[in-house]
Amino acid sequence: MQLPKTLSADMRAARAPIRGWLVTGLCLGAISALMTSPAMGAPPPPPPPPSLPATVLAPAAPDVQTWPGTIALEVDATDLAHRLLKVSQRLPIAPAAQGGPLTLYYARFLPGAHGPYGDVARLAGLTVLAGDRRLPWQRDVTDPFAFHLNVPAGVSELQLAFQYTAPVKHGGDRISITREMLGVEWETVLLYPAGPAAAAIRVKPRLRLPVGWQPATALRSPAGQPARAGEDGWVDYAEVGLETLVDSPLFAGRYTKRIELDPPGTPHAVALNLLADEPGQLVATAAQLAAHKALVQQADKLFGHRPYRQYDFLLALSDEFGGIGLEHHESSENGLEADYFSDWDKAIRGRELLPHEYVHAWNGKFRRPADLWTPHYNTPMRNSLLWVYEGLTQYWGHVLAARSGLSTPEQARDRLAAVAADAQARSGRVWRSLQDTTNEATLGPGHTAEWEDWQRSSDYYDEGLLLWLDADTLIREKSGGKKSLDDFARSFFGRTPQQRADGSIQPLTYTFDELVTALNALQPHDWAGFWRERLNRTGTVAPLDGVSHAGWQLRWRTEESRFSAQERGWSGPEGDERPQDMAYSLGLRVTSDGKLDQVYWDSPAFQAGLAAGMQVLAVNERSYRPERLTAAVTANIDGKAPIQLLVKDGDHFFSARIDWRGGLRYPALERVSATPDRLDAIYKAK
Numbered sequence: 001m002q003l004p005k006t007l008s009a010d011m012r013a014a015r016a017p018i019r020g021w022l023v024t025g026l027c028l029g030a031i032s033a034l035m036t037s038p039a040m041g042a043p044p045p046p047p048p049p050p051s052l053p054a055t056v057l058a059p060a061a062p063d064v065q066t067w068p069g070t071i072a073l074e075v076d077a078t079d080l081a082h083r084l085l086k087v088s089q090r091l092p093i094a095p096a097a098q099g100g101p102l103t104l105y106y107a108r109f110l111p112g113a114h115g116p117y118g119d120v121a122r123l124a125g126l127t128v129l130a131g132d133r134r135l136p137w138q139r140d141v142t143d144p145f146a147f148h149l150n151v152p153a154g155v156s157e158l159q160l161a162f163q164y165t166a167p168v169k170h171g172g173d174r175i176s177i178t179r180e181m182l183g184v185e186w187e188t189v190l191l192y193p194a195g196p197a198a199a200a201i202r203v204k205p206r207l208r209l210p211v212g213w214q215p216a217t218a219l220r221s222p223a224g225q226p227a228r229a230g231e232d233g234w235v236d237y238a239e240v241g242l243e244t245l246v247d248s249p250l251f252a253g254r255y256t257k258r259i260e261l262d263p264p265g266t267p268h269a270v271a272l273n274l275l276a277d278e279p280g281q282l283v284a285t286a287a288q289l290a291a292h293k294a295l296v297q298q299a300d301k302l303f304g305h306r307p308y309r310q311y312d313f314l315l316a317l318s319d320e321f322g323g324i325g326l327e328h329h330e331s332s333e334n335g336l337e338a339d340y341f342s343d344w345d346k347a348i349r350g351r352e353l354l355p356h357e358y359v360h361a362w363n364g365k366f367r368r369p370a371d372l373w374t375p376h377y378n379t380p381m382r383n384s385l386l387w388v389y390e391g392l393t394q395y396w397g398h399v400l401a402a403r404s405g406l407s408t409p410e411q412a413r414d415r416l417a418a419v420a421a422d423a424q425a426r427s428g429r430v431w432r433s434l435q436d437t438t439n440e441a442t443l444g445p446g447h448t449a450e451w452e453d454w455q456r457s458s459d460y461y462d463e464g465l466l467l468w469l470d471a472d473t474l475i476r477e478k479s480g481g482k483k484s485l486d487d488f489a490r491s492f493f494g495r496t497p498q499q500r501a502d503g504s505i506q507p508l509t510y511t512f513d514e515l516v517t518a519l520n521a522l523q524p525h526d527w528a529g530f531w532r533e534r535l536n537r538t539g540t541v542a543p544l545d546g547v548s549h550a551g552w553q554l555r556w557r558t559e560e561s562r563f564s565a566q567e568r569g570w571s572g573p574e575g576d577e578r579p580q581d582m583a584y585s586l587g588l589r590v591t592s593d594g595k596l597d598q599v600y601w602d603s604p605a606f607q608a609g610l611a612a613g614m615q616v617l618a619v620n621e622r623s624y625r626p627e628r629l630t631a632a633v634t635a636n637i638d639g640k641a642p643i644q645l646l647v648k649d650g651d652h653f654f655s656a657r658i659d660w661r662g663g664l665r666y667p668a669l670e671r672v673s674a675t676p677d678r679l680d681a682i683y684k685a686k
Contacts, residue, residue, distance in 0.1 A: 067193060068094035069157075070202040070239055075189050077252070078210050078233065083177040085164040087189045092157050099153035103194040104137075104160075107187035107377035108145040111247065112326045114372070114383050115441035118187065119173075120145050126162040130155040145378060147191065164188050174322030181253030181275045181321050183333065187246045187377060197375040199500065201242035209233045209252050216258065216273030217250035218312045218331035226258070226271075226312075244504045246377065247328045247365075251275055251314040257282045261293045261313075268306040270296045276317040277338050284341045294404035294685070295355055301686040302396065302486055304494040307366035307505060313354060317341070325353045327360030327393075329505060346566040348415065351406040356397030362493040363396070364389045370509040386438040387535060388515065391464015395472075396489070398465060402683040409683045413669045414563030416469075416547070416679075419462045420554045421584060421667035424542040426463075427601045428456040434463055434543075435535040450612060454601035463543060467534055470546030473678050474530075475523045477549060481676075483523055486686075492518045548672065550679040555670040556584065558634075558663060580626040584665040585633055586643075586658060590616055594624040608656040610647065617653075618646035630664065637663045 069092025076086040093102070108118040128135045130152055140146035151158070167173040176183045184207065192201055209215060209229050219237040221227035229235045229252075240248070253275035262269045272292055276282045300306070312331040316324075317340045324335040334357060336350045337343070369385035402412040428451075437459040449455040472485035492515070498506040512531075519527040534543060544554060560581070567578055579589040579597040587603020590596055594616040599605050619628045620643065635641045642659040671677070 067196045067201045068092055070204050073203055073205045076208045077182055078208055080179055083166040083168045085189050087162050089160040093151055093155055096154055096156035099151045102149055102151050104147045104191040105194050105378045106145045106191055109377055109381050114381055116444040122165045124163050124165050129159040178320040180277050184250040198243040199241045202239055203242055203245050204239040205237045207235045213252050213254055214256045215250050215252040216314050218248040249333050255279050261296045270311040272313045274315050281317050281338050291405040298400050298403040302489050303362050304490040307497045308361055325357055327357045329365035332357035348411050348563050352397050352401045355400040356393055359393045359396045363393050366497055367493050368507045368509050370511050373509050383438045387460040387464045391460050392468050394461045394465040395468035403685045411563050412683055414561040417667040417669045420544055420547055423463050426453050428454045432456045433536050433538055451601050466543045466546055473546050473549035476678050478523055488522050551672050551675040551677040552669040552679055553672050555668055556665040557668045560666045561668055586660055604658045604660045608658045615648040616645050617648055620644050633664055637661055
């Protein structure tokens with residue numbers, strides 16, 4: 001997930017691929033067509049539900065043996081009008097003579113989302129066949145992601161069919177299918193058998209695209225090359241393990257371009273796969289492409305080793321396709337505004353997205369917290385080390401953006417100032433520790449933070465960035481500049497990966513104690529105490545020690561930095577405009593039509609009775625305009641002109657008086673001359 005705070009919520013909502021077994025041969029679409037043909041007549045009604053267990057009893061330890069045979073998975077993605085993915089799945093069953101109960105899972109706990117973000121409600125039309133016989137199924141009464149059925153004796157294969165109903169309306173869930181491009185996360189189009197570990201299940205995927213479209217994915221053809229769609233739109237991929245399939249999502253579109261970011265012949269090569277609403281949006285300058293190539297080079301210098309077979313950035317540039325930032329081991333899903341290249345100077349924050357997701361190939365996918373690893377996608381994850389998984393990735397994504405030229409040092413400092421100011425404004429720190437925020441993803445979808453600064457959210461991202469800056473500057477200071485967190489990157493994350501029998505990379509897990517041991521081997525210090533004190537403390541003090549140890553301090557100015565003034569939301573209609581930012585003065589953010597996007601807890605706006613969702617109609621008896629609110633804040637510095645707001649709250653109107661005398665306040669970093677400029681050394685390209 002780069003997952004800056006404004007991006008992180010949507011990013012989290014967009015995780016999880018799934019796989020199952022597929023056997024080559026007759027496709028399920030053909031079976032469905034045969035069953036509904038005039039010769040066959042309508043399918044017979046299903047028999048009464050069998051007697052099945054009321055709950056699914058997950059095995060204590062999944063069987064590590066390979067599921068017999070290979071699941072054949074076919075996905076038809078040509079119905080753009082209805083945003084449907086039509087699924088046909090052939091599931092081998094053995095031994096054929098026995099039969100008996102079988103439970104099928106739809107993925108619930110999604111990698112990258114770190115929680116129960118699978119959406120089984122989008123599965124529709126499920127039918128299960130054994131030959132020409134339709135089998136009844138029963139959903140588990142306590143686990144709606146589990147489907148029970150009885151397999152008749154002698155059946156060696158089941159045929160499954162269903163649809164994945166992708167979002168069709170803007171303003172709700174992320175749009176993943178448009179008239180110009182689509183995304184397929186394999187876990188959404190697959191049912192897999194309970195029992196085996198995901199890595200022990202084999203799947204052979206096949207996908208049909210609209211004619212003329214081309215795909216981008218980390219999956220490869222049976223010949224080991226990036227696959228191309230044929231004239232009929234079908235694309236065939238090599239057989240893989242379910243874990244690899246779910247970790248290899250696919251983007252496809254009408255307008256695509258593949259750019260190799262490495263010289264020809266480079267082992268473990270990296271490619272940038274672009275998709276856009278229009279052909280002109282794929283055009284990048286030589287300097288822009290050089291920055292993306294430098295990202296790969298700077299990551300090599302940081303980690304010293306590539307922990308993947310090959311890597312594919314999937315980057316959608318669109319005003320319709322939903323924004324996303326989601327990590328995978330050998331690829332990443334990324335969605336940004338259509339003007340990513342054409343409006344380069346204004347896309348500052350978006351340019352930390354690719355570095356963040358790329359770092360996850362090392363931190364999170366290859367080296368993985370032990371309690372985040374699970375055998376399959378219906379086993380809950382535990383998130384105690386997300387401050388490493390996401391926080392350290394946020395730090396290195398920020399640093400690599402500067403080192404590669406995706407951002408300038410000035411832009412990087414502006415971004416860091418915004419992070420520091422937001423951390424300082426997190427009033428909820430007095431009751432909720434940073435460690436507790438790592439449970440945020442476990443809460444799952446559907447909950448909102450009405451007072452985000454007070455309730456806190458996924459703060460382990462940006463606050464994690466600040467803590468790892470603190471660790472980096474401490475190592476540099478204690479070692480007299482001879483060591484840094486770069487050395488930790490090479491020693492801890494640059495290990496040689498082990499491959500499974502099928503060639504996929506085996507994750508290497510770690511614990512808190514192993515992390516502490518590795519840091520002590522690099523630079524002796526009470527690292528256990530360092531982390532526990534910062535992670536578990538509550539109070540009013542923001543974690544800005546790393547900023548000061550880097551030779552800078554947070555200060556306030558009356559004008560926004562270039563970074564803040566040009567900051568943007570996600571792409572597409574579900575992406576939001578940037579509100580007028582009065583966060584650090586009045587304690588609110590307000591959109592161009594006067595809607596209060598955010599009100600900070602116990603701020604002047606809060607004390608005046610304002611809350612998010614209300615609408616400011618007038619400022620000092622004149623209709624709301626951003627410049628009028630700015631002028632009113634400035635005019636009351638001497639306390640002689642308190643700000644009068646006319647506010648609409650549903651059907652109610654009221655007047656709010658705010659006597660704020662601190663003027664306009666926007667964050668900036670100011671150099672501390674008595675301390676070495678370690679930030680300059682951190683941002684400098686290697």
